[in-house]
Amino acid sequence: MVLMIEFNALEKSARDRHIPVIFKEGITFIIAELKARHAHSLLEIGSAIGYSAMMMAANCEDLHIETIERNDDLYQEAKRHIQEASLEDRITLYHDDALSFDPQLLKGAPYDVLFIDAAKAQYRKFFEKYIDLVKDDGVVIVDNLDFHGMLEHPETIGNRNTKALVRKIERFRKWIVENDDYHVDYIPVGDGLCTITKAKHKLKLALHLNDASYLHDYLEMGVDRIIVAGPMSAYSSHKFSLEEIEAISARVPETYVMVNGLYDEHELPALRRLIDAYAKMNIKGLLFQDFGVLHYVKNRYDFRMMYAPNTLNTNYMTLNVLEDLGVDSAWVAKEIPLEEQIAIKKHTHLPIMIQGHGVQYMMSSKRHLLKSYAKAAHKEFNQDNVILHARESDYATHIYEDERGTTIFSVNKLYTLDLLNEMSVFDYLYIETNYMSAIEAIEVTHMYSECLKALNEVGVQEYVHKMKDYLPMLREISKPLDRGFLNDETLYRLEDVKRRDNHGAM
Numbered sequence: 155m156v157l158m159i160e161f162n163a164l165e166k167s168a169r170d171r172h173i174p175v176i177f178k179e180g181i182t183f184i185i186a187e188l189k190a191r192h193a194h195s196l197l198e199i200g201s202a203i204g205y206s207a208m209m210m211a212a213n214c215e216d217l218h219i220e221t222i223e224r225n226d227d228l229y230q231e232a233k234r235h236i237q238e239a240s241l242e243d244r245i246t247l248y249h250d251d252a253l254s255f256d257p258q259l260l261k262g263a264p265y266d267v268l269f270i271d272a273a274k275a276q277y278r279k280f281f282e283k284y285i286d287l288v289k290d291d292g293v294v295i296v297d298n299l300d301f302h303g304m305l306e307h308p309e310t311i312g313n314r315n316t317k318a319l320v321r322k323i324e325r326f327r328k329w330i331v332e333n334d335d336y337h338v339d340y341i342p343v344g345d346g347l348c349t350i351t352k353a354k355h356k357l358k359l360a361l362h363l364n365d366a367s368y369l370h371d372y373l374e375m376g377v378d379r380i381i382v383a384g385p386m387s388a389y390s391s392h393k394f395s396l397e398e399i400e401a402i403s404a405r406v407p408e409t410y411v412m413v414n415g416l417y418d419e420h421e422l423p424a425l426r427r428l429i430d431a432y433a434k435m436n437i438k439g440l441l442f443q444d445f446g447v448l449h450y451v452k453n454r455y456d457f458r459m460m461y462a463p464n465t466l467n468t469n470y471m472t473l474n475v476l477e478d479l480g481v482d483s484a485w486v487a488k489e490i491p492l493e494e495q496i497a498i499k500k501h502t503h504l505p506i507m508i509q510g511h512g513v514q515y516m517m518s519s520k521r522h523l524l525k526s527y528a529k530a531a532h533k534e535f536n537q538d539n540v541i542l543h544a545r546e547s548d549y550a551t552h553i554y555e556d557e558r559g560t561t562i563f564s565v566n567k568l569y570t571l572d573l574l575n576e577m578s579v580f581d582y583l584y585i586e587t588n589y590m591s592a593i594e595a596i597e598v599t600h601m602y603s604e605c606l607k608a609l610n611e612v613g614v615q616e617y618v619h620k621m622k623d624y625l626p627m628l629r630e631i632s633k634p635l636d637r638g639f640l641n642d643e644t645l646y647r648l649e650d651v652k653r654r655d656n657h658g659a660m
């Protein structure tokens with residue numbers, strides 16, 4: 155056992171040389187936490203001269219530590235101290251950059267504890283790279299979240315680089331606190347620690363609202379997110395006025411608004427005015443597909459930004475780029491099979507929404523196709539309910555036209571009530587209510603909500619039991635149903651569409 159006095163000398167020597175080792179109160183808290191958890195394995199990012207690793211090993215008998223340090227001099231010094239203290243069998247030291255380090259080399263995963271104490275600007279990258287190596291009931295401890303009090307008093311920072319660094323720490327803090335997958339406790343000791351534990355992952359319900367008079371019922375059912383269309387929204391047959399949206403957002407903490415058109419230059423002033431108006435309401439997030447929307451919001455407003463193009467997100471690398479751009483969540487393309495959607499989700503940390511029920515978007519045009527056709531063909535029809543039958547096929551689609559152009563939706567509705575267990579890797583299940591009556595929307599949402607509750611709160615057996623009860627009712631209430639593209643190769647191959655129509659439709 156190493157003597158306490160040696161640690162004091164080690165700490166002093168580090169501070170004299172401006173090597174930022176952890177504060178005494180900080181390491182005391184961590185040791186208490188390790189003991190309370192009976193921790194056996196810990197991964198540390200940022201060893202410096204080995205002070206914190208040795209303190210933890212010396213004070214927690216059964217603990218094995220692996221620690222990564224990229225600086226050569228510090229690595230060599232840490233190695234020497236660990237040898238001198240005869241702690242080599244308890245502490246494994248790696249000399250590498252933790253961001254390029256091959257995690258396969260680690261021996262102790264999954265870990266009880268991950269301790270992140272390296273380059274502060276990279277906290278999120280460290281976190282995302284190593285979080286999967288932490289046990290489900292493990293903990294991540296992050297040091298320096300106060301950054302010498304500067305986070306609370308940014309006006310005191312003169313240096314530009316420090317300012318940028320503080321901004322990055324703040325961004326990490328905000329990101330992790332607002333991330334539903336984790337629970338964060340802030341510990342005001344030393345230079346500010348936080349402990350992060352994994353929340354039980356749940357698939358939540360997001361609803362495209364088509365009638366605000368049932369808002370109360372939806373909230374009672376446990377719908378987590380309400381998505382509304384307003385002026386300048388695309389792909390929605392029901393649009394709310396600004397006053398209505400303000401009233402909805404006052405009642406629903408998770409209100410998202412569709413600002414999801416592709417906008418022309420001349421529309422930008424109106425678009426900016428609209429976003430300014432939303433910023434005065436209690437709106438949590440915006441659905442967008444035009445990057446002009448992201449550009450305008452970024453550094454100006456605090457909306458959560460969901461990238462929701464209808465067809466474009468078909469691989470995880472796109473999603474990772476979006477994440478780097480500050481996008482908070484995304485919707486994966488609906489035209490790819492479920493298997494591929496799940497693979498995408500597994501490779502990205504971005505929260506993903508996926509359609510669970512309702513008509514599916516097929517295509518859209520900025521042009522007014524119905525009006526043009528009516529004019530050219532000298533025909534008149536009820537533009538709210540035009541159904542097109544494709545030539546040489548009995549495949550039917552809704553055509554919907556508004557001031558943003560023309561959208562084509564499937565007539566059949568996608569259903570996934572019996573796939574919720576497979577889909578539970580996703581973050582939000584979206585109920586699309588275009589072409590649904592208010593009653594159909596209520597009843598359908600109720601069934602999904604009950605099945606999700608059973609799955610999330612009780613277990614798979616209870617869910618299967620409920621789902622089997624509900625499925626025949628769902629088929630009665632919401633028809634015609636099909637699997638959309640979940641089982642198909644692609645929408646774009648005629649054989650796939652035909653195969654689906656002949657065998658998959660119910």
Ligand SMILES: C[S@@+](CC[C@H](N)C(=O)[O-])C[C@H]1O[C@@H](n2cnc3c(N)ncnc32)[C@H](O)[C@@H]1O
Pocket residue numbers: 174175176199200201202203204205206207222223224225228250251252253271272273
């Ligand atoms: C705050 S010090 C660590 C102090 C140490 N945990 C202690 O309390 O005794 C941060 C260390 O992280 C190292 N570091 C920074 N970025 C790193 C990276 N990407 N990979 C590995 N080490 C890194 C630095 O060289 C520095 O030694």
